[in-house]
Amino acid sequence: MAIDFSLYLVTGRELLPPGKEYLESLEEALQGGVTVVQIREKKSDTLEFLEIAQSSKILCAKYKVPLIINDRIDIALAVQADGVHLGQTDMPVHVAKSLLPAGTVIGVSCNDTDHVKKAIEDEVDYIGIGAVWGTTTKKLTSPVIGARGVGSLLQALDGTNIKAIAIGGINSTNILRTLHGSVSSSGHRLDGIAVVSDIMASPAPRSAAQRLKDTLDAWVHHFDVQSRVPQVYDVETIKNGVVKLMQVIRDRSPLIHQITNVVVTNQSANATLALGASPIMATAPEEMRDLSRIPGGLLINFGTITNKGSMILAGQYANEAQKPVVFDPVGVGATQFRKTTASELLNAWQASVIKGNAGEMASLAKSNEVQAKGVDSVGSGFADPVSFIREIAKRERCVAVMTGPTDWISDGAVVVQLENGHKMLGDITGSGCVVGTCVATFCAGASLLATAPGTSPGPELAKLVRGDMLIGAVGGVLALTVAAECAAERSDVHGSGTFLPALIDELYNLKPETLLSRAKVQVW
Ligand SMILES: Cc1ncc(COP(=O)(O)OP(=O)(O)O)c(N)n1
Ligand SMILES: Cc1ncsc1CCOP(=O)(O)O
């Protein structure tokens, strides 16, 4: 039978809030939009499990929602359930199939690609991928895999008709990030999400289910619309978009929260001010939530990793607030600690933009084509930067920026090539970090523009953040590189010592017409 897996409720009677009856809670959840129900009774004896399954079946039938039984083939047979869900240590699929009537839906749990390969061989109907996030509902025996981990398992399903849902720690605040971040590079997306506590522990299961369902439906709609009508960018649209953002930043002075490294804190804050925005260089975990509530953007630069906990919290809160998160993985290839931390951060939140030099981007992509020495990139870069940057943007589900003598920016579809800048940028410390600051500032401008009163969220909902992050990224890079050209041409600049203040001056005085006339933009 064809099942709508979009909102899959797994029951957990032990989580019911005081005063809430199980069947009352289940009925409200069904009214809220649950599309499939799995009865999971880990502590009940057989008779109790059977009775719960029978009464649940009657209720599910009333709402025409299929019923699946967790673990127990005998109970599934006894209540004529629509399906069973089997874990890696439960009854093997081929045995279950031999016992159950033909057409019974079979789902299995998968935590790695070997599980997925086996599920394909076993010709199951769906897989439950997880745990995606941490959960207290079940004692986990395998590590959580994050949204990016779900994406690689989804890719292993390419070419099959097997449906996929994610499970583990999913709730109304992280559902969008789960859905968005788990789309594979090949474009394979989840068919649904499964939850226990977000619905079962709620005193208002109808609204809890409705909230999840509304987000799911909106996301699927935007995903489909977006893939059918890709955004069209040409050079004029890009340049005009950037100029518009310059004005928004100066008019509305967004707050740019920056967790950055000790080397560049001062010049980053000054660059932010020079563009007309307002910097706050805050690192205490206690203030991350409050800061996320102020419109603007977030920059996470891990040049000196001393605040990992705050980096995780700040990004998660920014995702919740649908604010841009710009990630600058400084020197990511230099140490194992940096590699692990980058992966931890990218698993904890969805970046809107990732910015790095060729060495840093190569390390993130696990490519050996470009090497790095410390925080610097070595050699002449990628043979095919257009394909490289497009692929990494697709894989990380965000805008990717690769800086260097030529800057490359992609949203996974279009690639923008920028040829501005000056070699003196390489003579001062932290110029790459300041590019990150400028990108975060322009992305914040893009976010303010998109959330202006009367503006509908539009397809940006699917990007986890409102606003055009591609234009934001291009704007940030162009502002700094054009200002660098102007600074280097000044007669009062004699070397790197006078270049840095001149660069801040030129950012401060940057005129739209200067940017428009100097910008060397090409679109691929
Ligand atoms: C939809 C869905 N996915 C995964 C699981 C976990 O099943 P399993 O690994 O067998 O663990 P238990 O639920 O039996 O503890 C699930 N139940 N549902
Ligand atoms: C059954 C199961 N399998 C993997 S995680 C999980 C529990 C998910 O519960 P919750 O949605 O409350 O995190």
Ligand SMILES: [Mg+2]
């Ligand atoms: Mg099981």
